[in-house]
Amino acid sequence: MEMKITLVPGDGIGPDIVHEAVRVLDKIAEVYGHSISYKTIDAGGISIDKYKVPLTDDALETAKASDAVLLGAVGGPKWDHVEGKLRPEKALLGLRSGLGLFCNFRPAVIYPELADASPLKTSVIKDGIDLLVVRELTGGIYFGERGRSDDGRTAWDTMKYSDAEIERIAKKAFEAARVRRHHVTLVDKANVLESSRLWREVVSEVAKSYSDVSLDFMYVDNASMQLVRDPGHFDVLLTENMFGDILSDEASMITGSIGMLASASLRNDSFGMYEPIHGSAPDIAGMNIANPIATILSAAMMLRYSFALTKEADAIENAVKKALSDGVRTKDIAAGGDFVGTDECGSEILRRLV
Numbered sequence: 001m002e003m004k005i006t007l008v009p010g011d012g013i014g015p016d017i018v019h020e021a022v023r024v025l026d027k028i029a030e031v032y033g034h035s036i037s038y039k040t041i042d043a044g045g046i047s048i049d050k051y052k053v054p055l056t057d058d059a060l061e062t063a064k065a066s067d068a069v070l071l072g073a074v075g076g077p078k079w080d081h082v083e084g085k086l087r088p089e090k091a092l093l094g095l096r097s098g099l100g101l102f103c104n105f106r107p108a109v110i111y112p113e114l115a116d117a118s119p120l121k122t123s124v125i126k127d128g129i130d131l132l133v134v135r136e137l138t139g140g141i142y143f144g145e146r147g148r149s150d151d152g153r154t155a156w157d158t159m160k161y162s163d164a165e166i167e168r169i170a171k172k173a174f175e176a177a178r179v180r181r182h183h184v185t186l187v188d189k190a191n192v193l194e195s196s197r198l199w200r201e202v203v204s205e206v207a208k209s210y211s212d213v214s215l216d217f218m219y220v221d222n223a224s225m226q227l228v229r230d231p232g233h234f235d236v237l238l239t240e241n242m243f244g245d246i247l248s249d250e251a252s253m254i255t256g257s258i259g260m261l262a263s264a265s266l267r268n269d270s271f272g273m274y275e276p277i278h279g280s281a282p283d284i285a286g287m288n289i290a291n292p293i294a295t296i297l298s299a300a301m302m303l304r305y306s307f308a309l310t311k312e313a314d315a316i317e318n319a320v321k322k323a324l325s326d327g328v329r330t331k332d333i334a335a336g337g338d339f340v341g342t343d344e345c346g347s348e349i350l351r352r353l354v
């Protein structure tokens, strides 16, 4: 297969962790007979320094012309004083909206070897955790009508969804469940919100086309409790934008390892943008101690969701698991013990790829 990938190394630890993911992708291409061409664009602080904007039109066009985007992270203290519209994080929004990405996949996985890093009791996570939060990205209260009364003492925000917006992301969630454990939980507030009642109607209708996937419903307040009480209940957790924003952060915290978690932003076709959930970690930039695993696992998600290369994605995920069970640790997950550098961690994963 031929793959055109746009790389967005960004700022801080971004270039180093993207470099390790590219080494892994190159090795996969070599072993499985694929060809990958890369174009690198600037986004975030580096783009502000060079072009005075967080994302240029040219950079966006390059991303649009590719099959998938792999992003490191953007931002850092150097640009903290920059005014709102020109902040580095605007590059992420520019990419997400410019590329039409409406669906966010955020897996939260606890590897048995790292169970101690989880703030949850061992008894709660004894069977491991492997859940996927599917969050709607472009609708809901963050994008609905908002305002203030003339005297400024009353304010409102509106949560609004159309059936089409719900249907397209519900399909993504059910497709994902099909290649996982065949279970979707719709998280909403249908006892109070009319928009949630529409979500239930539409998702129930979509479920009829996926008879191999079971569906249940959970109120968001209960879901936030179940994530810490019984996270094993969840396979695919589907939800609207704001609930997903909150629950996906909660889900990642229960794993205890921010340097290990990948994400994907998707749309209706196979195009996607893949990135670690962590930021540019300016406190450790340039020290060769950043954990590259979240970015390497983001590359695996890219192979799985944008290129349908299941075997290759499995190979990367298995190599990461093997490295962990053989005791390979970067500083953030070493619990005070021995650790390897960013590049060595990449090499250890490469060695276990096939």
Ligand code: NAD
Pocket (backbone or CB within 6 Å): 013, 072, 073, 074, 075, 076, 077, 089, 092, 258, 259, 275, 276, 277, 278, 279, 280, 281, 282, 283, 284, 289, 290, 291, 292, 294, 332
């Ligand atoms: P952060 O995720 O960058 O760092 C939080 C803590 O986790 C730090 O102690 C950091 O050293 C550690 N950490 C993060 N990733 C790590 C890794 N791969 N390996 C080892 N340790 C890791 O969050 P922050 O400090 O709040 O933000 C720093 C900058 O990143 C800010 O400018 C922020 O705006 C930006 N940011 C960018 C993104 C993104 O690009 N998607 C996301 C979040 C924050």
